[in-house]
Amino acid sequence: MKSCIAVILFLMTFATQAQNYKFGKVSMEELQQVFNPLDSSANATVLYREEHISFDLRKDEGFVQVREVHERIKIYNKEGYKWATKRIRLYDESNAKSENLEGLKGYTYNLVNGKIEDSKLKKDGTFKEEANKYWKINSFTMPNIKDGCVVEYTYKIDSPFTTIDDIEFQYTIPIEKFDLTIKTPQYFVYNKLLNPNASYMPVLDQSTRNRVETTTNKERTGWKIVSTNYSTSKLEFIEDIITSNETDIPALNDEPFVDNLDNYKAKLILELTVIKYPNQPYKSLASSWDAVTKTIYNNPEFGTQLDKSSYFEDDLDALLLDITDPFQKAMLVFEHVKSKVKWNNFYGFNSEVGVRKAYKDGAGNVADINLMLTAMLRYAGLKAHPVLVSTKNNGIPLFPTRQGFNYVICMIEDDSLNVLLDASGKHSTFNVLPTHTLNWQGRVIREDGTSDWIGLTPSVLSKDVSSLNVKINPDLSIEGKVRQQKTDYVAMGYRDKYANVSKDDIIKNIERDKGQLEITDIDIENTNNTNEPLLITYDYKLNDGIEAIGGNLYFSPMLFFASEDNPFKQETRNFPIDFMYPFSDRYMINILIPEGYAIESLPENKKVQFGDAGEFLYLAKANGSYLQLTIALDMKTSFILAQDYNNFKDFYSTVIEKQTEKVVLKKI
Known part of the structure; x- marks a missing residue:
């Protein structure tokens, strides 16, 4: 009996030690693990992931979204070394509309001669790059990576936006434990959707709690004798809470000829539908695809670009002199844009540098090129429209939202000619688009303001x-x-x-x-x-x-x-x-x-x-x-x-x- 009790106590102690997820408390057992017991083919395993999303109330800023992440990853072999590098995409339009990475710290743990040795993530292991004028990438690579090591890091993202990025429950490696908490003030109402295309469905628990925020105000009075009066005010509101505590989440294993593996990943999608601050008008954000496309079209970096023509008129008049056949016109304009403006490898449905500058400098993003193409075709007398697209790596949007699109192509919808075009592709041609655009369907926007879905899948062999x-x-x-x-x-x-x-x-x-x-x-x-x-x-x-x-x-x-x-x-x-x-x-x-x-x-x-x-x-x-x-x-x-x-x-x-x-x- 005594020996049985001793074994049970030992196992309980082992379990407690192995499941200490506090940052820095990597165990000997985690370092000694040579393969995932539930998936021996895995090159790495997320031992623990914690994600906490909340909204801080800050003076002069209002509610600020804070996303805190803690990950501990076991790396078994060289094929798993890529999990020692993390890339974090942050929105960066202006000082007021910018996300920031803060509080980054990390360690790599190795077992050396029976002892745990740690290597600290230093500044030379962190990197910053500008993806385009709207996005920046912060990345880091953990030091001293070896077979069998454990990497652990934590960071937080401050965001001025109420939009919450998708919460991913699955990676292409197993996750042993994932703890999620999302706290949102009652003023922001979100639709919640688990990816219906995923085979793994996490369990979500929802609750509420009362929250009180106290702010201190300072007021100075007097002229010769200045006095300062302090007062406090309280804001009481309800906080909506989503939690999930998942264990043994299977890897999302790739298969040959999959369009985009992320389309089948277990994830929680949150759509902001209502903002209702006290004593302010009720603001509904629930939208339709017609409303989304109208908003995009009215943006100066989209619709206004289609109205500009003076920068190309002389060139096109010379190019199309005595040309009357619609097909020949379209082909000449298409080839002219392809030869005149080169793609700078940036996506986007909004013009990046402006069509005039892109034409002059000979370079631009996808929108610069294809909005320019649309404008030229219209000038040539053809019925041309922009078509909003979500590329394969952007996934298939499940809610009407501007973030559902990240690309724009062109459509000619003429009596004798009906084709899709993308002049950013060097070797693309009529109805032969770059394959990254072949993602189910696109949203065509016509000059009269109407919009419709059109299929993007080729029909010709x-x-x-x-x-x-x-x-x-x-x-x-x-x-x-x-x-x-x-x-x-x-x-x-x-x-x-x-x-x-x-x-x-x-x-x-x-x-x-x-x-x-x-x-x-x-x-x-x-x-x-x-x-x-x-x-x-x-x-x-x-x-x-x-x-x-x-x-x-x-x-x-x-x-x-x-x-x-x-x-x-x-x-x-x-x-x-x-x-x-x-x-x-x-x-x-x-x-x-x-x-x-x-x-x-x-x-x-x-x-x-x-x-x-x-x-x-x-x-x-x-x-x-x-x-x-x-x-x-x-x-x-x-x-x-x-x-x-x-x-x-x-x-x-x-x-x-x-x-x-x-x-x-x-x-x-």
Whole structure:
């Protein structure tokens, strides 16, 4: 009995020590942990996260939002080292509208010769950068990072805004314990929404309490003899409180072809709907998308930019002289903007430097460029509108709010022309937008003030067509010529990837991981002419593409084009598959059968359907001394739901298997 009691006491003591979350109280047990007991694949684990959001009442400032964060993270291996760096985005428009990082302190703990050693975060480990004129980034990297270390830091953010950023309950690593407290005064009323797309749903507790704030006022009286009178005043109000105490939160594991993993993260979204100060008019902030777009349009950095034209009129008059065809007008204006103004890599739906200055200096943000494009198209007599977009990395907005958008493109809605345009993309063209904009739908704003949702998902299949001539030499090497034609998004992706790459490096990339493949005489046409398909031709020689067994020759007719890696091997899938755009991959292969050989066996001809969304065709036939194959994969949709994953997995497995099947030639 005594020994049992001793064991229980020991375990209780161990548990108490292991769960001391006070800053600086990292335990020996936490440092000795070599893997997460619930997720052995994790490269790091959040041992503890605490987030406390409240509103301080400050004289001359009113309510100031204070967000306090404390994190303790265990790092198991080098793949987890990235969790020793933290980037914090802060709004920074002006002194009155600026968020500030305060009270940052941190330590890295390592176990050295059985003792805990700490390394303090110093000034040289902190960094500041300006993202654009509205945002700054404060970041820090913890010192002395090693396998098995624990990093711990704490900081707070002072914000003059009543808007509360989303509270994230999930990372891509597990969280052992998360304590959340949000306290808001009764004057601010928030809608509360847990991300409906998340598979993990935290439990929220809501309560209220009475809060009293006392302020001291000072008043001076008199002239020759000055006296100071002090008085106090009290403000009593109700504070709304949200708490959550979660344990063992699973990691948000990434999967191949996910649009934006954050869309599926467990998080709490708070929408400020009402401000109701005592003795002041009731201010409703609950909005509609029409109201949001109207507010954006009325901003001088948006709508006013569309009304400016004097800076480009002479150039456009000369450019469009005697041009009457709407398509030709649109193309000339689009290419003019692309060549005249380069994107400075900043997003935004508001103009950053102003369209006039961007045109003069030759650089601007997305809004500078695409609002300018819209204004020019209107001047050319085309019905053009700006379209507000939330990019993939900004997520899909769940509430009507200006923060739901972070980008703007252009739409031509003419009788003979209906296209989407983004002149910030070097290789984009009509209805071929940069892929980061292909996020469900955008909000078009017309000149009459009306606005509507429009789909951004492409409907036309982007084609990648390859023709291969194949000759088998007596030494069993294979040689021939490849001709490829790429259109729309496939072409844009290739142009973006190889824009500043030499032909030698392109050849090396084709040859990489392809065995004994040699590429020569490569030629690429229409590299910069985005209105035409991209054409690529080259000669090849493959020295290890054939196996000779017992007088028979075995080889895959797709040669180095066969896809051996299947990204859809997992048994289950949590998130939709996003290919970004519908596509058609097609191979036409013409193989000269060498003298002294005949066809022993061919892969079975096959046609496989994935409902109405996908089709795979494998057709092989002998034609005299040639073997001809047509292999095609058409995906008419770019988005596949998780519940359809098993069917798609079977479909795609067939595609991979057929691509690697072999032709057998026998000696005669």
